[in-house]
Amino acid sequence: MKPKFYDALQMDPGILKRKITTCHTVWEKAYYWLAIAVRSLLIVAFAILFINLLSSIFGSENTPFAVALFCIMLGIRFVNFEYCIGDSLITLAASLCILILIPSVAAVIPSFFLIPLHFVSFFSLLYMTTQKPELGNGGLYGFAYIYLTGNPVTGDALIRRILLGLTGYLICGAILFFKHRNQHKTVRFHHVIQKFDLSSLTQLWQLRVALGTSLILSLGQIFHMERFMWMGFACASLLSEYPYSDNTSLRFRQRIWGVLAGSCIFYILYLILPANIQPLLGPLGGLCLGFCTDYRYKTAMNCLGALMLGTGLYGLHGAIILRIINTALGVIFGALFAAIFHRLVVLKIRPAVENP
Numbered sequence: 277m278k279p280k281f282y283d284a285l286q287m288d289p290g291i292l293k294r295k296i297t298t299c300h301t302v303w304e305k306a307y308y309w310l311a312i313a314v315r316s317l318l319i320v321a322f323a324i325l326f327i328n329l330l331s332s333i334f335g336s337e338n339t340p341f342a343v344a345l346f347c348i349m350l351g352i353r354f355v356n357f358e359y360c361i362g363d364s365l366i367t368l369a370a371s372l373c374i375l376i377l378i379p380s381v382a383a384v385i386p387s388f389f390l391i392p393l394h395f396v397s398f399f400s401l402l403y404m405t406t407q408k409p410e411l412g413n414g415g416l417y418g419f420a421y422i423y424l425t426g427n428p429v430t431g432d433a434l435i436r437r438i439l440l441g442l443t444g445y446l447i448c449g450a451i452l453f454f455k456h457r458n459q460h461k462t463v464r465f466h467h468v469i470q471k472f473d474l475s476s477l478t479q480l481w482q483l484r485v486a487l488g489t490s491l492i493l494s495l496g497q498i499f500h501m502e503r504f505m506w507m508g509f510a511c512a513s514l515l516s517e518y519p520y521s522d523n524t525s526l527r528f529r530q531r532i533w534g535v536l537a538g539s540c541i542f543y544i545l546y547l548i549l550p551a552n553i554q555p556l557l558g559p560l561g562g563l564c565l566g567f568c569t570d571y572r573y574k575t576a577m578n579c580l581g582a583l584m585l586g587t588g589l590y591g592l593h594g595a596i597i598l599r600i601i602n603t604a605l606g607v608i609f610g611a612l613f614a615a616i617f618h619r620l621v622v623l624k625i626r627p628a629v630e631n632p
Contacts, residue, residue, distance in 0.1 A: 278304065284311035285318070290569040316566020319350070320559050334440040340427040341437055344375060344420035345444040351416045352448050356456040358407040363465040364456065365449055367404045374401050375420050376434075376441045383428040387498045394490035397421070402482045407468060409481055409518040418485065418512050425493055426505025475625050477520045483621070488515045488613040492606060503586065503598055510535075510606025513575075515614060522618035524611045527571065534575025535603040539596045541576065542583045546592055558584040 278284075284292065284307075292308045292315075299305045323346055330342040357364045378397045382390060398421055406414040429437050473479060492511045496504025510531055514524045546554055561580025568574045579599065586595030 278307060281307075281311060284308065285315045287311070287315075289315070289566060293569055312567055316563050319566060320562045323562065324559060330440060330443070334436040334443075335433055337427075337429050337433040338437045338440050340423055341376070341440055341444075344423060345440070345448070347416055348420065348444070349448050349451060351413065352452050353455055355411045355413050356452065356459060357405055357413075359460050359463040359465050359468060361453060361457040361459075361461075364452060367465065368449055368452060369445055371401055371405055371417060372441045372445055375417075375424055376437055378421075379424045379426075379428040380430060380434055382425060382493075382497065383430070387494075390494040390497055391490055394425075394493050395486055398490050399482060399486035402486055403468075404465075406482065407478070409478060409516070414482075414485065414518075415512075415516055418489065418516060419509070422489065422493065422505050422508040422512060425497075425508070426503065477626075480622055480625070481516075481518060481520045484520075484614065484617050485512060485515045488512075488610060488617065491613065492609050501602075502590070503602055506582070506599060506602035507606035507609070510603045511610035511613070514607055514610035520622075522614060522622070524614045528607050528611050530572045531575055531603060531607050534572045535579060535600055537572070538576035538579025539583065539599055542580050543592070543596060545580075546587070555584065557581075 279287075289312055292312050296305050296308045299308065326346050326349075327339060327342045330345070331339040334342070352368075357367050359367075374397050378393065382393055385393065398418070401417050401421055402414055405417045474483070489508055489512045493504065493508045495501075496507055501507070513531055514527050517524070517527050542557065545557055545560075549557070558581040561577045561584075564580075565574060565577040568577055583595050583599060586599060589595070590598055
């Protein structure tokens with residue numbers, strides 16, 4: 277029995293595509309393909325409206341934070357923090373404080389303090405929000421942290437970012453309350469702390485992601501590398517794969533392939549499209565992303581929006597070259613770090629790690 281169209285719009289594209297493979301008629305397949313298309317279109321349209329509205333109120337410097345809030349808002353509808361609503365609301369506030377303040381602090385403190393600052397902040401963010409990495413919260417809040425670290429603000433813009441954070445907290449907190457208030461009523465955050473066990477794969481996963489990402493973000497800032505957050509995204513994508521595995525070769529190849537393909541697609545489209553149409557490449561990438569379930573294709577489509585922004589700063593060729601180089605540096609660092617981490621940490625704590 278087909279779900280109602282509204283219910284189909286709430287489903288992940290992966291679920292909808294699995295339903296398509298089991299359909300027996302062309303009409304059934306068309307029904308689910310239409311759901312995927314409408315779902316993607318609605319998300320992109322709402323994203324444009326939501327982000328542009330907040331940017332117009334709180335300033336264009338805070339557009340990256342508006343993007344992060346939009347992603348958090350979508351995710352929090354379906355995934356909670358795995359403990360009671362009171363502690364979850366406090367956790368949400370603490371997470372937003374980290375996302376607002378730490379990037380600005382990291383931009384001005386001496387280089388010596390960058391690694392411990394990023395590590396403590398990133399690990400705290402993952403530990404508070406990601407008890408089950410398979411549900412995707414780690415990637416969501418990790419993306420927000422890396423993106424905002426690459427787009428810090430100071431002065432009046434920071435004050436506006438704080439006000440935007442309060443607005444985002446009211447929106448996301450309301451969604452969290454109404455969607456999840458009746459779940460995990462007996463679980464408190466201090467129960468989560470009491471269960472901390474570094475020998476568990478979840479805690480090892482959190483430690484690996486936080487430490488590896490912190491190192492590469494710190495290196496990018498210390499050496500004043502352009503668009504260093506692209507290295508952070510690439511590195512984190514390798515380290516955040518779950519279930520935990522020391523073998524990152526597949527994700528390594530997929531990331532490189534995706535960035536090369538996405539850069540080529542962007543280059544061709546940018547050259548053939550009229551100048552007044554070129555800004556639509558960002559939304560086009562978001563629209564196509566709604567059809568993707570494979571990591572390679574998601575990586576390729578993400579390039580469209582990233583390169584559209586980068587082209588305004590570095591020119592077409594400069595942005596593409598920078599994207600490819602930073603991605604390569606990020607995945608190489610991530611693969612090396614994963615191998616070293618597994619040998620020096622995991623095999624010492626868990627001599628026989630097996631993927632669950």
